Amino acid sequence: MKIVYLVGSLSSQSINRGLSKVLVDVAPEGTEMVEFPIGKLPLYNRDYDADYPQIARDFKAELESADGVLLITPEHNRMYSAAMANAIEWSSRPWGHWSLGGKPVAAIGASPSGIGTASAQQHLRSTLLFFGSKVMGQPEGYIDATKAGLTPEGAISDSSKEFLTGWMQAFVKFVEDNK
Secondary structure (H helix, E strand, O other): OEEEEOOOOOOOOOOHHHHHHHHHHHHOOOOOOEEEEEHHHHOOOOHHHHHOOOHHHHHHHHHHHHEEEEOOOOOOOOOOOHHHHHHHHHHHOOOOOOOOOOEEEEEEEEOOOOOOHHHHHHHOOOOOOOOOOEEEOOOOOOOEHHOOOOOOHHHHHHHHHHHHHHHHHHHHHHHHHHH
């Protein structure tokens, strides 16, 4: 099974980058985890629709080749990041060619607060539903990085690693049930 994942933070010290490392580490055996670095995508505008840059074609092809897509999002001002918004915009263009349409997708994220990206993920879910993505609802993954001991390097407490192991197992099962 191939899971393509996107990390919505471009920071070199991102706790969501650290979260991605943990998720890759705990993914069930037989799960190929492939990151597409969204920071390399140019800012979308419709002038590209006549001739997509190669990186955008590669991005859409990578999403379309995936069995499932995992969105690892920070929370910026109660929303998902501009980088994640740009990636979703590219995935939905040209109009009607939705690379995430019908695709099993899950969102998870970490923040240094108790709400652990809950607001950002709710915004993300409503956007994904518009495209007809099959969005995993449970279990939810709102990670309080401070309580979890999550670092940009991917260190995390044992109890949080155990939770994330179960979360990844649930996502893989969700993908299997919805491909």
